[in-house]
Amino acid sequence: MPTVMSNHFSVKCGAFLAIAACALALPPAAGAGVQIWFSAAGNPVPVVRDGTxxxxxxxxxxxxxxxAERGQGIRSAVPLRTPLLSVTVERxxxxxxxxxxxxxxRDEAAxxxxxxxxxxxVRAIPSVRGVRILIEGGVPVGLFPGYDLRRPVAAPAERSTPAPQTRDLQQRLVDLGFLAPSGVTGIADVQTSTAVLGFQKWANLSRDGALGSTTVATLVRATRPSPALRVPGRRIEVQLRxxxxxxxxxxxxxxTVHIxxxxxxxxxxxSFSIYRKExxxxxxxxxxxxxxASYFTGGIAFHEFAPVPTYPASHGCVRVSRYDAPMLFGFAESGTRVDVFDEAALS
Structure with missing residues (x-):
């Protein structure tokens, strides 16, 4: 899944509504109608509409x-006729x-x-603690935990927000495919560091496995990686650079795994295929x-090994960390195609 930097946004501001996804009903104390946020003269403004x-x-x-609202100078940045595909609630x-x-x-401000x-x-609704935005079923592509967007932002000094929390960043790594869901612990452990290394490699950042400011800033705006080759079916790309x-x-x-x-x-x-698994x-x-171990040519295999440094270090095999090796082993069925290449050679 695509290049790391994107002008598309997605928001996940904390956690969420403890009601069944099929109901999606407002809490009883929500009041008459729903509060819709537009803008006027560059500032956020709410209007009340019917709805439950x-x-x-x-x-x-x-x-x-x-x-009538437009006659009062109220505007919306949301393009008209934007389709709503689904609304769900979980936790x-x-x-x-x-x-x-x-x-x-490509207007980032818009x-x-x-x-x-x-x-x-959405957050004007009582009990909602977070919002995730998807584009046509894709993964979230932005993370802004801690935002209280129910209040108008009147001055630049009020626009600063708390730094993303570890759990939010771990969930972001899960959303982008660098971390298993079980890795969302709220603790910056070795499994998290391994996933961060994979992300830093993909994003062409310094490879230290730490959630530093540059890594976090890139992570919250990233999109899921996309393949370099267009080939149908199940396969694995090993991108050597x-x-x-x-x-x-x-x-x-x-x-996407760190190797x-x-x-x-x-x-x-x-191009090879998995021919032996042990x-x-x-x-x-x-x-x-x-x-x-999943062998794809001669004695060359994907397998668990420690350490897995940030650079080529094996005798030819593809080393994978203990956090990703069982998952990769399950994915690499017999006959699964394996493409090994230097990305620069494709450009």
Whole structure:
């Protein structure tokens, strides 16, 4: 799944609504109607509309200001006729899936305005603690935990927000396919660092495994990686320059993992397929057990090994961390295609 930097936005502001997704009803104390946020003279302004569900609030926002409201100078940054694909609620998180029209254009300020209106509108509903925005079912592409967008922002000094929390950033890594859902612990542990290394490699950042300011700033605006090749079916791309492995199904990246290939170019380039799998494989030349081994050419395999440095360091195999090796082993079925290449050679 695509390039790391994007002008598309997505917002996930904390956690979410503890009601069944099928109901989507407002709490009894929500008051008459729903509060819809537009703008006037560059400032956020609310209007009250009829409605009793979260979906109704979003639909009213997408419908835009009424002619009377426009006569009062009220405007919307959300493009007219933006399709609403779905609204779901899970664990007090409201997920709004919109058509691509919502993210159209390259004006970052306009996109930010759209996101702000949607988040303010949904978070005006009591009990909502967070909003996730998807574009046509894609992953969230922005993370702004701690925002209280129910209040107008009147001065630049009020626009600063708390730094994203570890749990939010871990969820972001899950959303982008760098971390397993079980890794969302709120603790910046080794598993998180391993996922961060994979992200830093993909984003061409300094590779230290730490959630520093540059990494976080890039992470909150990133999109899921996309394959370099367009090939149908289940396969794995090993991108040697980045030192990552992309697990791909139907030209969509399921997971991106931090790997270390053969030093000095020892990992063969080309297209291969998984032909042998062993839960524990004994390496005769190096006299060591190789857990979760999936062989794709000769004696070259994906397997668990420690350490997995940020650079090519193996004797030719593709090293994978203990956090990703079992998952990759399960994905790499017999016959699964494996493409190994230097990305620069494709350009």
């Amino acid at each position: 569900t979260i979906r109704a609030a979003v639909e009213q926002l997408l419908a835009g200001p009424t002619p 007090r998180i409201v997920t709004v899936d919109l058509g691509a029209r919502f993210a159209a254009g 996109l930010g305005g759209r996101v702000g209106q949607l988040v303010r509108t 980045r030192q990552v492995g992309l697990l791909i199904q139907g030209n969509k990246v399921v997971r 270390s290939s053969g030093t000095g170019g020892l990992t063969p380039r080309g 839960r524990y494989s004994w390496s005769v030349p190096f006299k060591v057990w190789l857990p979760w």
